[in-house]
Amino acid sequence: MAVVIFGFKIIRKLAEDTFILNGHHIWHRKSFSSFKSLWAKQMTVRDALNSALDEELKRDERVFLIGEEVALYNGAYKVSKGLLDKYGSKRLVDTPISEQGFAGIAVGAALNGLRPICEFMTWNFSMQAIDQIINSAAKTFYMSGGMLGAPIVFRGPNGASAGVAAQHSQCYAAWYSHCPGLKVLSPYNCEDCRGLLKAAIRDPDPVVFLEHELQYSVTYPVSDQALSEDFVLEIGKAYIERHGKHVTLAAHAKEVQTCLDAAKELAGQGIECEVINLRSLRPLDMETICKSVAKTNNLITVEGGWPQCGIGSEISARIMESESFFLLDSPVIRVTGVDVPMPYAKNLETIVQPKPLNIITVVKKILGVRGKVSSISL
């Protein structure tokens, strides 16, 4: 349709621009297919999650949502808005502040045939319940020799928030992806949220679903396909958000956006980044990463969590252990959160999380060292 209206050249021009839609969100366009999304429905991440929950509650009677303030208050972050009115208090269960207790109840209900969605008001509070997540949910199928499964989704906001200091601002991706038996998803945009949350709820295994707290109010386009009630993304598959030949940037959650912003900037300087949205942290889609590395010969991982034993550490190690190692022109570099608890003061907080500039600096450094892109001065 776009071709008919504009002709190909105009599309290319527009496609390379940055659009500001709804007055607040910026995103990048690089291909005809995503150009279509100019006409696609716009949605906040919050609404994308809400609609996925709504549809799954409707689809399957066994699905229920349990957690603090999920029902009457519509969710502390309003993700479950309107669902109590629609499905009643049997399906939307407000709990006391008793994370270990209600997480355990949710796992027990899963063992007995239900499909619980257990919301942690934020993942920070899941530490109260981490034993039930790992020892009860993640290991039961294995310990029972395949006799008893734990089909449950643990979800809630994750990652660095704004102005809430050390105890309320941290990423659990590395923590949970460490554990066999768990599937760990980290969506970036609305389509991820819809497709992955639905996949998680329908999956027979325990899934940790990490929503980024700062993404809830961000708007993204959603295609007609992604709006379908049966839109389910495959767990364990990454998605290439932007194609490029000089360096691969692999990131999850909000940091995908940081990479896209950096890539946009670098594109203007003749460097084409391939941006991989990991989507799934366990299983980790090494196939997509390795294929990309075969093309770009350079890899940078980007995450909001701490460096030690992080997602980037794992990816680097797996690259070292694979054939891909021999294809690298430069060492894999991790861009991560600074290795400190999150400070409250704004000036300090600002430099703790990865910025496009950090990525740009690293890209230039590794490419410059190899002299691969001649147009760049260092």
Next chain:
Amino acid sequence: MFSRCNKLVSSQSTAQKSVWSCLRSLIKNDYATEATFESKPFKLHRLDSGPSTKSTITSDEAIEMYKQTQMIRRIETAAGNLYKEKIIRGFCHLYSGQEAVAVGMKSVMRPQDSAISAYRVHGWTYLMGVSALGVLAELTGRKSGCCRGKGGSMHMYATNFYGGNGIVGAQVPLGAGVAFANKYTENGGVCFALYGDGASNQGQVFEVYNMAKLWNLPVIFVCENNGYGMGTSTERSSASPNFYTRGDYIPGIWVDGMDILAVREATRFGIEYCTSGKGPLVMEAATYRYSGHSMSDPGTSYRTREEIQEVRQTRDPITSFKEKIINAGLVSADLLKKIDVEVKAEVDAAVKIAKSEAEIGLDELANDIYSNDLEKEIRSTTPFLFYKHNNSSGKTPINL
């Protein structure tokens, strides 16, 4: 004057004492130096006798407590405004309405006693010795903040005040641990572990009830029941809303948490109980929060505006205390007005600095991760830049 003194005292011995003070003050300046007040009865759990419902205070004590409540109220009002101006960020939980709990307790705490609470701690931090500026600048994340701006609203500390915890319920075992150390070192101190009605449902609270009783730790579990944990009322969160009985085998007291003097007497009783080696106590203080849960919660979707108005009009801890001490002739309305002006001036001045002052430098980002900083270099977002790891104050931590 005379009749008022007489009317206020009922027990014989206090009566004599108070009448005498009244007489003396009449000669001096027409104001009583001491008066006795009657509080609502306490509810008791597994106790034969409880705190005294009569509380005698001097005019100096009355003035001090009045000033403290006003100071907390003003700091919170200022904090609310700074939040609306977007100078305070993130979460900001106000204590307005609950001042009597902290002020009543603090008024009888001894130097060896300590407290720990959750994230609603601006008032407690002030009472435990941090200036209004120290609190407000922490809220704005500036240099003069009591934690150098690193902790913010939820994480403030002072000598004998162990925070400032953002994880609901987590402070309760810590408080029992502080009491464990009190007993261990035989320093005679009692620790007050404060938590909300919502927090009372955390499993770890029950775990430490058991250990505290098993080992007779000098800890007082203070449940500040303000009726709600975020948007959930106590009836919706708690199978038994009688929080003072929820320690089962631990004796408990219910106290009107809107009455400074009732809290004072309950606390005095608690300290005596604990220090006599009988072990822990549970104290439920019935109170109310005026604002939403935090500044981002309007606080009106799960309760009515009328409910809030009614508490403000009929149970406000400051108004009732003010009336009491004026009617008893302990202080003049003029003096209280003067105090109000002083408090306002102090808070206004603190706000000014808290707004205009600089944050600590970026060179402090990686300070104070460890007190023995074996990792001298702290990784930035990339492996190409490292921050220096130092200890900021240069002083030894107060407990090491």
